[in-house]
Amino acid sequence: MTWVKTAPDGAEIVAIGGIRKSFFGKSQWRLSMEDAIALIEQDEWRFFVEIDEEKAWLDICEDADGGKTISADGPLKILL
16 A cells, blocks of 8 residues: 655645565555655656556656656646
């Protein structure tokens, strides 16, 4: 199971997380937007959410001021 946490207005993703299964059991993980952006930029990880068996990849978006956020391949409304 994975999840995304959005800002109160639903306009941006502020954290992502999930449950990791391993030989020793299950553990929860959570990344801030900043940590997830760093891992994506370093080509370490790639994230997606799945709704109704369709994957929406999470990508980095940069605004005119250079601020970075994470967004899906389409309207964020599909994630809510």
